[in-house]
Amino acid sequence: MSAARFDRLLADIRACRICVDYLPLGPNPVIQASRTARLIICGQAPGLRVHQTGIPFNDPSGDRLRDWMGLDRATFYDAARISIIPMGFCYPGRDPRGGDMPPRPECAAHWHDRIFAQLPNPRLVLAIGQYAQAYHLAGRTKGSVAATVRAWAEYGPDIIPLPHPSPRNMGWLRRNPWFEAEVVPVLRARVAAYLRDWPSQM
Numbered sequence: 001m002s003a004a005r006f007d008r009l010l011a012d013i014r015a016c017r018i019c020v021d022y023l024p025l026g027p028n029p030v031i032q033a034s035r036t037a038r039l040i041i042c043g044q045a046p047g048l049r050v051h052q053t054g055i056p057f058n059d060p061s062g063d064r065l066r067d068w069m070g071l072d073r074a075t076f077y078d079a080a081r082i083s084i085i086p087m088g089f090c091y092p093g094r095d096p097r098g099g100d101m102p103p104r105p106e107c108a109a110h111w112h113d114r115i116f117a118q119l120p121n122p123r124l125v126l127a128i129g130q131y132a133q134a135y136h137l138a139g140r141t142k143g144s145v146a147a148t149v150r151a152w153a154e155y156g157p158d159i160i161p162l163p164h165p166s167p168r169n170m171g172w173l174r175r176n177p178w179f180e181a182e183v184v185p186v187l188r189a190r191v192a193a194y195l196r197d198w199p200s201q202m
């Protein structure tokens with residue numbers, strides 16, 4: 001795909017209204033992507049603050065994710081080096097049971113195979129939470145986010161499963177101290193090596 005066609009695909013995503021009837025605040029697709037970024041952050045869906053600002057991970061979840069990755073905001077938002085492609089591009093609204101609704105399924109079904117087919121390889125995918133892990137580790141998840149993240153070393157050099165960095169997930173982090181002791185240092189080292197070597201092959 002040419003650069004112009006990739007730009008058109010991004011423009012089509014940003015103009016998307018497929019599930020307008022299900023989005024309480026309307027469509028506002030939030031995505032950061034380029035054909036030069038081999039590090040791809042794949043989360044769940046924008047929260048309210050991300051919807052309001054149009055900036056991915058522009059919230060406390062993003063602060064924790066940047067800390068895990070060892071990145072400042074300028075590097076994190078450098079689209080030439082880092083793509084941010086959640087499972088749902090639009091804010092799905094509040095879940096009456098607490099937290100936000102899951103990402104709209106129409107999003108991955110319509111867009112994800114098309115955009116990931118155009119991204120460079122090899123790549124390093126950070127698969128955050130159950131929805132991103134189900135898509136990027138199709139058939140290879142372990143039945144829970146904790147079990148999948150714990151098995152991170154099985155997934156080879158191109159994908160690292162992560163828990164959601166949301167403040168709502170503090171209980172999970174407290175119950176699973178091995179994550180910050182074992183996985184976060186590996187994540188930081190892999191990200192630092194990628195940035196050091198970019199734009200060459202990983």
Ligand code: SF4
Pocket residue numbers: 013016017018019020027028029088089090104106107108110
């Ligand atoms: S969530 Fe995805 S499919 Fe739905 S309107 Fe937004 S971009 Fe389109």
